[in-house]
Amino acid sequence: MNPEVVQHPASPPWHTWTAEAVLGHLRSDRRGLSEEEAARRLARYGWNELKEGKPVKPLKIFLGQFSSLIVWILIAAGLVSGLLQEWADSIAIFSIVLLNGILGFYQEYSAEKSIAALKKMTAPHAKVRRGGELRVLPAREVVPGDILELEAGDLVPADARLLEADSLQSLEAALTGESEPVRKSVAALGAAEVPLGDRKNLLYMGTSISAGAGRAVVVATGMKTEFGRIAGLLQQAAFEEGTPLQKRLQAVGRVLVWASLGIVAVLFLLGYLRGLNPFDLFLTSVSMAVAAVPEGLPAVVTIGLALGVQRMSRRRALIRKLPAVETLGSTNVICTDKTGTLTVGEMTVREIYVGSVAFAVSGEGYGPEGEILLEGRPPGVGQEALIRRLLTVMTGCNEAHLIHEKDRWQAVGDPTEAALLAAARKAGVEQDAVERDFPKLRAFPFDSERKRMSVLRETPGGVPEAMVKGAPDILLALCTHILDEGGLRPIEASDRERLTKQIDAMAERALRVLAAAYRPLEARGFEGLSWEDVESRLVFLGLVGMYDPPRAEAKEAVAKCRSAGIRVVMITGDHPHTALAIARELGIAAEDAKALSGAELDGLSDRELQARVAEIAVYARVSAEHKLRVVRAWKAVGAVIAMTGDGVNDAPAIKGADIGIAMGITGTEVTKEASDMVVTDDNFASIVAAVEEGRGVYDNIKKTLQYLLAGNVGELLLMTTAVLLGLPLPLLPIHLLWINLVTDGLPALCLATDPIDPDVMRRPPRRREAAMTDRAFLYWTLFPGLLTAAIALGVYGYVLRAEGLETARTAAFAVLVYAEMLKSFAFRNERKPFWQVGIFSNARLFAVVTLSVVFQPWAHHVEFLERFFKISAISWRECLLLVAIGAVPLAVIESVKMLKHWFSTRRYACVHS
Numbered sequence: 001m002n003p004e005v006v007q008h009p010a011s012p013p014w015h016t017w018t019a020e021a022v023l024g025h026l027r028s029d030r031r032g033l034s035e036e037e038a039a040r041r042l043a044r045y046g047w048n049e050l051k052e053g054k055p056v057k058p059l060k061i062f063l064g065q066f067s068s069l070i071v072w073i074l075i076a077a078g079l080v081s082g083l084l085q086e087w088a089d090s091i092a093i094f095s096i097v098l099l100n101g102i103l104g105f106y107q108e109y110s111a112e113k114s115i116a117a118l119k120k121m122t123a124p125h126a127k128v129r130r131g132g133e134l135r136v137l138p139a140r141e142v143v144p145g146d147i148l149e150l151e152a153g154d155l156v157p158a159d160a161r162l163l164e165a166d167s168l169q170s171l172e173a174a175l176t177g178e179s180e181p182v183r184k185s186v187a188a189l190g191a192a193e194v195p196l197g198d199r200k201n202l203l204y205m206g207t208s209i210s211a212g213a214g215r216a217v218v219v220a221t222g223m224k225t226e227f228g229r230i231a232g233l234l235q236q237a238a239f240e241e242g243t244p245l246q247k248r249l250q251a252v253g254r255v256l257v258w259a260s261l262g263i264v265a266v267l268f269l270l271g272y273l274r275g276l277n278p279f280d281l282f283l284t285s286v287s288m289a290v291a292a293v294p295e296g297l298p299a300v301v302t303i304g305l306a307l308g309v310q311r312m313s314r315r316r317a318l319i320r321k322l323p324a325v326e327t328l329g330s331t332n333v334i335c336t337d338k339t340g341t342l343t344v345g346e347m348t349v350r351e352i353y354v355g356s357v358a359f360a361v362s363g364e365g366y367g368p369e370g371e372i373l374l375e376g377r378p379p380g381v382g383q384e385a386l387i388r389r390l391l392t393v394m395t396g397c398n399e400a401h402l403i404h405e406k407d408r409w410q411a412v413g414d415p416t417e418a419a420l421l422a423a424a425r426k427a428g429v430e431q432d433a434v435e436r437d438f439p440k441l442r443a444f445p446f447d448s449e450r451k452r453m454s455v456l457r458e459t460p461g462g463v464p465e466a467m468v469k470g471a472p473d474i475l476l477a478l479c480t481h482i483l484d485e486g487g488l489r490p491i492e493a494s495d496r497e498r499l500t501k502q503i504d505a506m507a508e509r510a511l512r513v514l515a516a517a518y519r520p521l522e523a524r525g526f527e528g529l530s531w532e533d534v535e536s537r538l539v540f541l542g543l544v545g546m547y548d549p550p551r552a553e554a555k556e557a558v559a560k561c562r563s564a565g566i567r568v569v570m571i572t573g574d575h576p577h578t579a580l581a582i583a584r585e586l587g588i589a590a591e592d593a594k595a596l597s598g599a600e601l602d603g604l605s606d607r608e609l610q611a612r613v614a615e616i617a618v619y620a621r622v623s624a625e626h627k628l629r630v631v632r633a634w635k636a637v638g639a640v641i642a643m644t645g646d647g648v649n650d651a652p653a654i655k656g657a658d659i660g661i662a663m664g665i666t667g668t669e670v671t672k673e674a675s676d677m678v679v680t681d682d683n684f685a686s687i688v689a690a691v692e693e694g695r696g697v698y699d700n701i702k703k704t705l706q707y708l709l710a711g712n713v714g715e716l717l718l719m720t721t722a723v724l725l726g727l728p729l730p731l732l733p734i735h736l737l738w739i740n741l742v743t744d745g746l747p748a749l750c751l752a753t754d755p756i757d758p759d760v761m762r763r764p765p766r767r768r769e770a771a772m773t774d775r776a777f778l779y780w781t782l783f784p785g786l787l788t789a790a791i792a793l794g795v796y797g798y799v800l801r802a803e804g805l806e807t808a809r810t811a812a813f814a815v816l817v818y819a820e821m822l823k824s825f826a827f828r829n830e831r832k833p834f835w836q837v838g839i840f841s842n843a844r845l846f847a848v849v850t851l852s853v854v855f856q857p858w859a860h861h862v863e864f865l866e867r868f869f870k871i872s873a874i875s876w877r878e879c880l881l882l883v884a885i886g887a888v889p890l891a892v893i894e895s896v897k898m899l900k901h902w903f904s905t906r907r908y909a910c911v912h913s
Contacts, residue, residue, distance in 0.1 A: 013192040014161045014219050015199040022161045028145035028217055030163060032129030041143035048142045048158055048221035050231045126157035144218050148203075151213040156203045159225040160216035162186050167212035167445040169414070170203055173339075173666075175226060175649050176573040176623075181210045181414055183446070195598050195621040196226065197573050206648065211399070211414070212445075230624045233652035263716060270723055307753050308697035316680045317690035318664070324676035326701065327659045328694025330640040332565060332765040335630060335657070337645045338572040338582055340666045340682050343548040347415045349423035350511060350549065353502055354386040354542035355484040364549055366402050366409035366422045382485050384427075389483065390542040391424035393516040395434045397455045397467040399445075402431070416512065419546050420469075438465075444531040450474070454534050456521070464521040466534045472503045472515035472543055479517055479540040491540060502543060510581030511545030547578070550586050557685040558586050565764035566691065567639075569617055571627055573649070576620035589617040598622040601629065609633045627653035640765070644679070644687060645671055661687055696756030698766075704751045706780040707827045711744040711820050713785025718792050718812070728805055730796040730812040732870055743817050743852065747824035750845035754828055780830065784823055787889035792816045795885060810860070810871040811882060817856050818886025821849045826893040831901065833894045853883060 014022055023029055033041070078094045126139045129147040139157035142148075148160055150168070162168070162184055169181040176197035185200045196204075203216055205225040222228055308325040312318070319325055339345055346365040351358055352372060359379060363370020372379065372387060379387060400413030402421050411418030421431055438457035441464060446453035452470025459465050468475065476499055482491040506513045517538035521529070561568050568588050572579050576595035583589035595618040604612070606629070613633040619626065627643070631653045634641045643650070643657035646667040654660030655674040662675035663682040672678055679686045715736060722730050731739075795815045800808035824845060825834040840846055857879035859865040866873060874882075 015189045018188045019163045026145040031132040032147040047140045049140045146218040148216045154209045158218045159220040160203045160218045162201045162216045164215040168214040169211040171210045172207045312693045315689040316686040318678045321676045329698040331642045333567045333639040333641045335569045335643045342554045347419035349546045351545035368425045370426045391429045393467040394420040395424045397469045466519040468517045475515040479538045482540040506545040510578045516541045553685040557688040564761040571619045579620040583618045595620040598626045624649040695760045704748045709781045710784040714788030717789035735813045743820045746848045788819045815882045821852045822890045
């Protein structure tokens with residue numbers, strides 16, 4: 001049986017309908033569908049599974065790696081080298097092209113797993129009522145109208161409307177971004193336009209039940225579920241354009257193509273007019289065109305990116321796709337989730353209010369580290385007793401546990417209750433001791449209608465006591481007494497007014513506030529009490545304020561982004577009030593800023609959103625579609641955007657962004673597979689560190705390209721000028737190939753490993769449309785090339801007149817090698833002389849230059865090497881003289897840097913004097 005979807009029930013706003021109305025619309029009842037009806041619906045609606053997009057053929061992906069213009073040039077260069085019978089060069093070029101193709105294929109092919117990861121997150125089996133009997137079925141056989149039975153630990157197999165709920169809680173973080181479990185209820189909601197996370201009577205495929213039990217009717221399966229909708233978005237969100245680096249290299253490739261064709265045409269025409277042999281002329285012209293192409297460039301780019309990957313991994317950022325390294329360096333907008341990225345990701349008690357005093361609580365997360373202080377001082381004896389009494393109730397009225405695994409404390413159960421346990425431990429109240437000293441007698445679980453829970457425990461004196469916690473306004477109304485510094489006394493109107501103001505003040509600081517109370521009970525007859533009997537005439541103990549605190553390093557990272565010209569935008573499924581408070585604390589949003597909710601976002605057209613996107617720093621209560629819309633709006637206005645996230649609802653936006661970043665700890669497999677980079681510690685500061693590395697990688701690739709092209713310009717100017725002057729060619733093909741592949745190639749690889757400039761994060765990001773070949777790039781290509789060509793031509797002309805052609809070629813080859821090697825130091829920084837950068841800070845480059853300068857004179861004194869390079873022997877004294885001449889370009893370039901610095905310093909002094 002292989003059913004195909006032909007239609008699906010309409011999707012009305014199920015959350016606004018009563019349970020009976022939903023059952024009636026789906027033609028189902030609480031006994032469930034009959035087997036015959038279920039089979040008919042399965043044939044009609046299809047399997048309850050996510051459909052994969054059209055598979056991409058591996059061969060197509062592999063061939064796509066050779067569509068780059070620079071790769072075409074190299075293939076042409078390899079073919080021409082083969083025609084010239086320069087087999088070593090030809091093999092090297094084709095090896096580089098093939099290696100890059102294999103790497104690109106592997107990265108792209110491994111990225112096509114997002115939908116498969118989504119499918120893994122859905123439930124493999126489901127408990128379904130069919131004809132009144134409970135059956136366990138493969139989840140793919142669930143159909144609309146099926147009745148699901150759910151309990152703690154179950155994965156929800158399809159979208160469903162609740163029919164019954166017994167203290168049911170659902171973990172929906174992967175879908176909505178909300179970090180806390182959502183307490184579910186059966187009641188219909190009044191408004192149709194309710195955010196996904198607030199639809200308390202709906203359950204969603206791929207989420208899990210964290211507590212309680214319930215029964216629900218399936219309203220959507222397969223691609224019609226919220227998960228399915230995200231899977232569809234994920235298929236649409238693929239990159240439609242290359243990375244900034246790929247675009248810039250393509251632009252450089254076009255320049256090289258036209259330059260090569262121009263050189264061939266000009267030299268062939270000049271030689272033909274001089275009466276040279278057309279065939280020899282053609283081979284000479286083509287060999288010079290090949291010399292114009294930096295054969296080592298793809299290898300240098302790949303190695304530079306790979307080294308960037310290694311450096312990033314040491315800074316807790318794992319790169320899944322090599323081009324993402326450079327794209328990070330171009331980023332000017334980072335859209336980030338709140339929970340776990342900017343914040344710790346663990347609820348933490350920050351404030352305790354007992355008597356008439358608020359105490360600050362230090363420490364983050366669920367660990368025992370931290371203190372409870374008042375203006376830096378510990379509480380007094382009476383205050384400490386009140387705090388311990390409050391936290392004893394919070395611990396006794398609690399269903400969570402804390403465990404220590406993998407060097408960190410983790411919560412088992414509700415994160416809010418775990419935060420209360422962590423705060424209690426800071427006051428010396430241990431859960432095990434409370435369980436031992438106050439044995440549990442009975443419990444009334446939390447209910448969304450009551451907004452509180454109660455646990456009856458036996459005190460050490462043998463008297464039963466009700467420990468109660470819940471919403472502060474509800475609990476305060478049930479209290480008749482209060483325990484404060486003066487002891488137990490009746491609660492007064494002034495107490496209620498003071499406590500209400502304190503509750504409001506804590507809520508305004510984005511704290512989630514809970515209150516605690518207790519009530520002594522009679523030793524007998526408590527077994528028959530209802531929650532109405534227990535939760536009345538309570539003694540008020542105090543308030544606890546908690547929130548998911550910002551990471552200590554996040555504020556500094558946001559400030560670093562600001563100095564680097566990078567805009568940080570928060571996009572979260574959390575409430576606007578909470579999101580704004582965190583954004584203001586971190587410096588993401590101004591004090592007067594407002595958050596844009598998902599509902600408000602729905603009211604904006606794409607054009608209106610693009611007009612306003614630069615003004616909005618915080619988006620709250622948003623869905624997967626909203627996040628993708630924000631990403632596309634930023635891209636439409638020219639931003640290079642990075643998107644971070646951990647949940648399934650983040651995956652479409654992550655895949656649609658220029659650089660998608662997934663969280664390594666809390667991130668779902670779906671999100672990781674859709675991403676370009678995974679942050680192993682879920683820390684925003686690690687993302688900023690990766691941006692810094694990306695900028696450094698781009699700088700290194702750019703300086704390497706400048707160095708390679710400057711060398712090629714020098715060779716071409718030398719050869720072209722010699723032809724124009726009617727001189728014999730100063731360099732043979734073997735000389736050109738050696739210089740391109742070894743003399744230039746090895747220092748270029750070393751430049752790709754250069755340490756990052758300390759000032760890299762004080763510069764604004766590059767614009768998406770900015771060309772790599774700007775004025776500064778051309779200067780660093782033409783000026784050094786002109787210097788190198790001038791000294792090589794000068795030496796060649798002088799020796800040609802004095803000693804003959806073979807010796808002149810030998811001298812020109814040697815001085816060109818020395819000049820290329822030594823001037824590599826100048827390319828390390830466009831502003832600072834190489835001794836300020838540190839001559840030994842790139843040990844590889846220093847070693848390569850030293851060895852090459854030593855090898856070249858040796859080559860003139862070994863007969864085999866003389867024959868191989870077609871050079872003649874020259875004395876050691878002449879070698880030293882050529883080394884000195886080869887150092888002239890380096891000296892001139894560094895002198896120009898110093899003059900520019902001197903003039904800019906003088907100009908600054910004059911302006912500010």
